[in-house]
Amino acid sequence: MSGSIPFYQKHHRHYDRGYRSRETESAISQYQQSSSTYSSHSSKSTKGIRAATYTGLGEGGASPLPKRAKPTYLAMDKENQIIGYVVPIFRGSHEFQSGLSDTEEARAKESAGYLARCDLFASGVESERIEHKSHRTVMRESAERISLSKRIHENEEYHKRLNEDSLMHTPEFVIKPRSHTVWEKQCVRLHCTISGWPEPRVVWYKNNVSIDPMAKPGKYKVESSYSVHSLEINKCDFDDTAQYRVSAMNSKGETSAFASVVVKRFKGDVDDSLPSPRLPPCLEYGVKFETHIVEKFGVSFGREGETLSFGCSVIIYPSLQRFQPEIEWYRDDKLLVQSKWVQMHWSGDRATLTLSHLNKEDEGLYTLRVITKSGFETHSAYVFVRDADAEVAGAPGAPLDVQSLDANKDYVIVTWKQPAVDGGSPILGYFVDRCEVGMTHWFQCNDTPVKFARFPVTGLVEGRSYVFRVRAVNKAGMSHPSRVSEPVAAMDPADRTRKGTSAPWTGQIIVTEEEPVEGVVPGRPRDLSVIEATKNYVVLSWKPPGDKGHEGVMYYVEKCVSGTDSWQRVNTEIPVKSPRFALFDLAEGKSYRFRVRCCNSAGVGEPSEPTEATTVGDKLDIPSAPGRVVPTRNTDTSVVVSWEASRAAKELVGYYIESSIAGRNTWEPCNNKPVKGTRFICHGLTTEESYVFRVRAVNAAGISDFSQESEAIKVKAAIASPTPPYGITVLECVRDSMVLAWKQPTFIGGADITGYFIDYREVIGGVPGKWHEANIKSVSERAYRVSELKENMLYQFQVRAANMAGVGIPSLPSETFKCEEWTIAVPGPPHDLQVQEVRKDSLVLLWKAPVYQGRDPVNGYYIDIKEAEADFEMWRGVNEKATNKTFMKIKDLKEGESYVFRVRAQNKAGVGKASDPTEPVEAVTKPGTAEIVVNVDDDGVISLNFECSNLTADSKFVWSKNYKEMTEPERMTLETKGSKSKAIFKTPSEEDLGIYSCFVTHTDGASASYTLSEETLKELLKISHDHKFPIIPLKTELAVELLEKGRVRFWLQAEKISANGKIEYVFNDNVIHQGEKYKMNFDKNTGVIEMFMESLGKEDEGTFTFQLQDGKATNQSSLVLIGDVFKQLQKESEFQKKEWIRKQGPHFVEYLGYEVTPECCVRLKCKVANMKKDSVALWYKDGREIKVNEKLDFSEGVLTLEITQISKKDAGIYEVVLKDDRGKDTSTLNLTDQGFKDLMNQVFSVIANSSTQLKIQSTEEGIRLYTFVNYYNDELHVTWHHKDAAIAFTERIKSGVVGEQLWLQISEPTEKDKGKYAIEFFDGKGGLRRTVELAGQAFDDAFCTGNRLIIMFFTDRARVAGGLPDVVTIQEGKSLNLTCNIWGDPVPEVTWLKNEREMVSNDHYILKFESGKFASFTITCVNTSDSGKYSILVKNKYGTESGDFTLNVIESMGDFGVVSYLADADGNVIIGPTTPVPTPSPRSVPTTPSPSAPTLTSTPANTNPQNKTRATPTPKNQTPSTERSSTPPAQIPKNQTPGSPTPENQTSETLILSTSNTSTPQPSTPTSDEKSANTSMDNEKITAMLKDSVDNLGLSTLETELVDAMHLTEHEATTSSEPDESTPALETENLENVCETKDD
DSSP, X not given: XXXXXXXXXXXXXXXXXGGOOHHHHHHHHHHHHHXXXXXXXXXXXXXXXXXXXXXXXXXXXXXXXXXXXXXXXXXXXXXXXXXXXXOOOOOOOHHHHHSSOSSHHHHHHHHHHHHHHHHHHXXXXXXXXXXXXXXXXXXXXXXXXXXXXXXXXXXXXXXXXXXXXXXXXXXXXXXXXOOEEXXXXXXXXXXXXXXXXXXXXXXXXXXXXXXXXXXXXXXXXXXXXXXXXXXXXXXXXXGGOEEEEEEEEEXXXXXXXXXXEEEEOOOSSOOTTSOOOOOXXXXXXXXXXEEEEEXXXXXXXXXXXXXXXXXXXXXXXSOOTTOOOEEEEEETTEEOOOOSSEEEEEOSSXXXXXXXXXXXXXXXXXXXXXXXXXXXXXXXXXXXXEOOOOSSTTOOOOOEEEEEESOOSSEEEEEEEOOSOOTTSOOOEXXXXXXXXXXXXXXXXXXXXXXXXXXXXXOOOTTOEEEXXXXXEOSXXXXXXXXXXXXXXXSOHHHHHHHOSOSOOOSOOOOOOOOOSSOOOOOOOEEEEEEEEOSSEEEEEEEOOSOOOSXXXXXXXXXXXXXXXXXXXXXXXSOBSSSEEEEESOOTTOEEEEEEEEEETTEEEEEOXXXXXEEOSOSSOOOOOOOOEEEEEOSSSOEEEEEOOOTTOSSEEEEEEEEEETTTOXXXXXXXXXXXXXXXXXXXXXXXXXXEEEEEEEXXXXXXXXXXXXXXXXXXXXXXXXXXXXXXXXXXXXXXXXXXXXXXXXXXXXXXXXXXXXXXXXXETTEEOOOEESOSSOBSSSEEEEOSOOTTXXXXXXXXXXXXXXXXXXXXXXXXXXXXXOOOSSOOOXXXXXXXXXXXXXXXXXXXOOSOOOSSOOOEEEEEEEETTSOXXXXXXXXXXXXXSSEEEEOOOOTTOEEEEEEEEXXXXXXXXXXXXXXXXXXXXXXXXXXXXXXXXXXXXXXXXXXXXSOOTTOOEEEEETTEEOSSOSSEEEEEETTEEEEEESSOOGGGOEEEEXXXXXXXXXXXXXXXXXHHHXXXXXXXXXXXXXXXXEEEEEEEEEOGGGXXXXXXXXXXXXXXXXXXXXXXXXXXXXXXXXXXXXXXXXXXXXXXXXXXXXXXXXXXXXXXXXXXXXXXXXXXXXXXXXXXXXXXXXXXXXXXXXXXXXXXXXXXXXXXXXXXXXXXXXXXXXXXXXXXXXXXXXXXXXXXXXXXXXXXXXXXXXXXXXXXXXXXXXXXXXXXXXXXXXXXXXXXXXXXXXXXXXXHHHHHHHOOOOEEEEOSSEEEEEEEOSOOOTTOOEEEEETTEEOOOOXXXXXXXXXXXXXXXXXXXXXXXXXXXXXXXXXXXXXXXXXXXXXXXXXXXXXXXXXXXXXXXXXXXXXXXXXXXXXXEEETTOOEEEEEEEXXXXXXXXXXXXXXXXXXXXXXXXXXXXXXXXXXXXXXXXXXXGOEEEEEEEEETTEEEEEEEEEEEEOOOOOOOSOOEEEOTTSOEEEOOSSOOOOOXXXXXXXXXXXXXXXXXXXXXXXXXXXXXXXOOOSTTOOOOOTXXXXXXXXXXXXXXXXXXXXXXXXXXXXXXXXXXXSOOOOOOXXXXXXXXXXXXXXXXXXXXXXXXXXXXXXXXXHHHHHHHHHHHHHHHHHOSOHHHHHHHHHHHXXXXXXXXXXX
16 A cells, blocks of 8 residues: 555655654654554455444544554455445434444444444543543544645655656556436536546547536536546536447557446436426526626628627526526617517527628627626627629719608608718719619609709608618719608608507508598698708608598698799798608799698698798708817727717708828728717728828718828727736745745737836735835846845745836735745746747747755756646646657647646655646637748858738847747848748758747737757758759750640740840751751740741651759759651651541541441441531441432531341442542441451340340240240340259250240249249350249249130130141242131231241232131232241230241242142152142132133142241140241141141142233132031131040040030031121130139
8 A cells, every 4th residue: 555656646845854853753754653553454345444434533633642543544455456435424413523422222333333442543542431432533633643644645756756757657447437327407426536647637538529517607517626527427428328438548658438327318207106306406597697798799891791699608507508698789779679680590609790781881890798697798899891893993982871761641851871982073963862762763853963962752652661872972873772761651640659669660551531521721831941952853741730620631742932012932832741841943042932731622722921031041050060180099900989969050950081101192981880079999001001081071961171281190908007927926035035926917018028027025924014115126027036124034025026107006916925044955836938929739838046045956847737727636747757858849739729838847855845827828820820930042051031911110020049039049140021030050060950930029929939940951951052052943854745736846845034044956966947847946935945946858767955054053964866766756757747637628536436336237337527518428347338328418517327137148348439629538437247246146145135024924835934025136145044954945945035034934843943044145245134033923933824824825825727828839920819717816916927028018019807707818910039038926925826938939940831830748849730630628618710810729739848847836745846946946747737627638838820811819718517627627726626625634624614615606606697706706705704703
């Protein structure tokens, strides 16, 4: 325990180990023993700790005894680590108040315990005696013991600090903060105990964000007492739920501890079982609020039309959410209200005022008043508004403060104030405009300008509201209009009073009056008088007559010239409604009399009494010029101007003040709004500049002449005597003298302090005596030795500062100091602490050595720091090791935080007393702060430069090296001009290394420093050498580039070269000059130097050099062009020349290329330019011209050629040729081999991307997987996969393509066919896959649906019922007609194909589909190009089927007569008899041949149908196939042909044509009997097949229903008159019914 750091630390007193008394030494030993004793009992429970505490409190004496164990208040754990401390607490119970318990048993136990303690603490003392003590005695003894323990700890701390390096250790948490869960509105307190030396700095964080108690006053409270630190959170809300961290840091390290705070919210009524929230006490009464206005707004300047915002931050303590202050804003002592011009905002801690669209009415003194229940605080500053720029140069400023007065039914008086700026020429007058509220059109009220600042506006419409504005005019032009007035309603004042003064009237008032019973002629008007007379108009006023009847009256005004009796009515047409009238157009200087008559519906009344004679002219005179103007100094940017008021000025509006720099006679207004007083502060002036001032007075008649100019005054702060010094301390004390120190006054009065005067007085018995002067002559230093004092006497001191304005008031008396000689070994405190170079994260602290050195000289200093608002215990060290300098740069400060500093000196004996702390210094970089800049001029001279922007007349630059002032430096020259100062090095060397600083006096601390290190000096010397021996810097070295026409440009750019620079151009060491071959240019503005050559020849191979010279600076740059470099450049030059020639005619901007559209069309395109109407573009493929149908369009400069359905035949070399009379250009695109392969891969990629997702379809054969593409190409490579393995196609699993559908057919699917299927498109790159999962419900649904389709297939699917042969051979020139029967419901779609390409009906190929069942194919005139494979494709929703035949066209062989061509079993043509052998067939109809007509006959052909490619769905052993099938077509049973049953001996047919072409073959039409036979045969076959399918599919339960349905269908079909149309429908309906029954 003796080696551990105590739990609190305090500053020591000035004594060392030598002054210890024996009693103190004994107490220390007892303290150590008690610590070890308590440690031995640390394993006891908390109850044991309390018992030890109470035992200690109940002991008798406080005097230490050699063997007596003193109680300890430190709690230890098992590892002898401090975990807390125990504070003795008296709970106020009877037991502890009396010292005895109530029962005898308790008394006995207490007595025994007391005897045991007596034996333990007082050996040799009689143990039977029991001493009863009072509560007060126990408390006193306890306090004495605690006080002694603290003194022991302080003494220990003092001696430990004498050798603190050995005791330093990182902070440690003795007790860590614990987590809390609280209710809303409750308070929570986190506390911890931390040890460490130097004393750690403790910071609290919320979610890793530091907590600033000043940011939210009243919310957080941070306290530190000794080593106990706490954070209190007041009125917790839900946002306070967070993780809190406390961080302790000193020079040895940092440690942190965490605690969580959870704030619970109340939801609804609080359950009785829950603890009720502990609400804070009611603070409505007895709370005193402290209001502080910070970040105050200053004098502001704006311009008309701008928006200006300003405000203050307000701190109110305590901060109570429900007690919000009242914020008021005033302008010129008038309360402001919210309007469209003024917006006020209060954010809770900042009050802001925004002035929208400034006008001169907004100028004035603005005051913020913050009102609380405890009082109010205010802050004021002036806002100046300057005129906006005039639309016309020389035009006056806008009038201001337009108001509407004396409004009546049709009359109002408009007043305004004249502007301060007349534009340089007198204002001729003003125009008044009016606008009805709600309208936008302005109407000018006066035709000629009026000079008087008041004008009566008449002719208003009663009940309507108006706004007004005024414009000023001079000979230069018109001003901007003023701000509009407030709206005013034209109505009777009595009505306005009755209706109130709420909102401006915006509508027309409808006045309804009672109809009079009998008309009454009104009486005479009363009290007629002239209320205003100017040279422009006269205003009359009167009162309505007393007897005016029940209806309203109007008035006629009459005038007559004085001396005559000729009355003339003024308003002859319309009488006026208001008892006011303005008369215009009166002769100036003449006298007039006026009278008024009333009128109503009953007639015109008698005239009123006439007025006195009134002479037309201005009754109100322009005020006289103000008197003497006296300016006085105020601040660095303002002057107070006072003047004598204008004499006998009537209706004075105010004064305008103007200023001018002395001698310039350029006057600027100081205010744009008249001020009424005779004193004004003119702001915005330039410091140290001399100004003169003049004043003018203003009233409605006009503006007075200027006053006389004032005396010139220099703008600088006013001089006053300084405020008192403060902080008087003693630096040294001997028997008869004391050395005092003090701090400079906070305000020096605007002038340097010339000295200080010190007074002292004796203090005897606590009573101070008279003051005595310590010095007759002022002292300049802030330290002084007061001599001739008396030893052991008490003294007080006071100090006064003096400047050129006089001696200031004395400071407050200092503390009482005793004059006795100091004998302590450690040094006294340093003094005169100063702070310089304040930045946002650092500053420099300076101090002076202590006057009292102690026993040994001072060998170092320690600097302490703490936040200005932190407690005393928060002092912490800055430097671990003492510094021997009297300055230190302190870094790592927190921006915006205020700090205080102190310094302690040390010698061999130890560390002395700390100095007085500095004033709080805020770590912030002030605006305009400059740093020292090192500069090397053109002559190589090195200098340090510093500039200060806020100099005053008394400011001086003070240069220092290592913070010691250089008064007359030997190695430097100091120069100061204006606001700049420089320190010039004479011969820079290592002797000049150090820290150079510059401080500017009479500023707000303008200072900076520069550290000249050895490395920096070397760099500066190198730069200095380069400046002495300069070179011309180059931005770019010599380079070459090719221009249009193949011209060659050599160029470089100098970074800096003057107009006197000279250039020499050298080629292979020979100077070349301007001529036909070389063209030179030198742009002196940009520094670009260039040389041009039209072309390069063999003789131009070599080295080109540009040599530059500018004064003594030189430079050169070379470019070597030899060998391959030169040849490449020459070749490129020739190419560029050819390119230029090519581009003179039509040419390609972008050469021929291709793109693939989403529709899989290949588009060849190129971009051309310089085309004209005569230009021709020709397309070629493989040297053959391609005819382009559409006309070429060069408007967009793009030529295109589209290739649809691209195939291998489209491969080749494509070429486009452009030509006209100006030239020719060619572009070629190779689409062969790899080029065509790349194109097709791109086509395949587009096809693949257009594919749809794989889908599952159930067919009659099984399951079909399919996808659609936008376009199918035969070259497309497609691979099918099952479970990621390629599918090997069989008779059961096949793939194919129908149209744009790619399919995979799985016949008779089984469980093995389940899994993931994919189709992969190959595009030459990664390819594209489409996948589908065939499993689970999808497989079952497809399987079931397939069974249905098997049934539906035989009835409704699309079929080719017959009529097409396998092979047709025909002579060239003949006509061919084939007809086949089509079956399906709904009616199928029919498509004819030739060589797998879709055919379109035209004159040569006639394709027909009639009655939904007969499809015919006709070739009108057969030729050899018609040879090929033909197919018919029929399709409906139940299936697809195709039939095909081969057409072979032979050359004409003459007429063979009626000769038939038959096909043998292999399909070869054989010659038969002239008469064909009839063969029974359901599709053949016997015909009677005509002698002159060819005969079309069906004959048996090959019985093996493998040469057919029909995709005919068949049950079980029959699978579909198409013309694109990837597997051989399925075999068709011999006893059945696609579409209709055929006898076993009957085969497909070969068409036999005769040689005659005189008639067209006709399709054979079966008879009704044949149809019936065929239908019956088909039904039997279908029924048999259905039964087989039912058995194979395991659906035997359907057999009977299916057979019955088929028999019913057969019966209905045989009885129908149209079996070919009705039978399928009946079959479908019956079969569907059966399927639905089965599903149910």
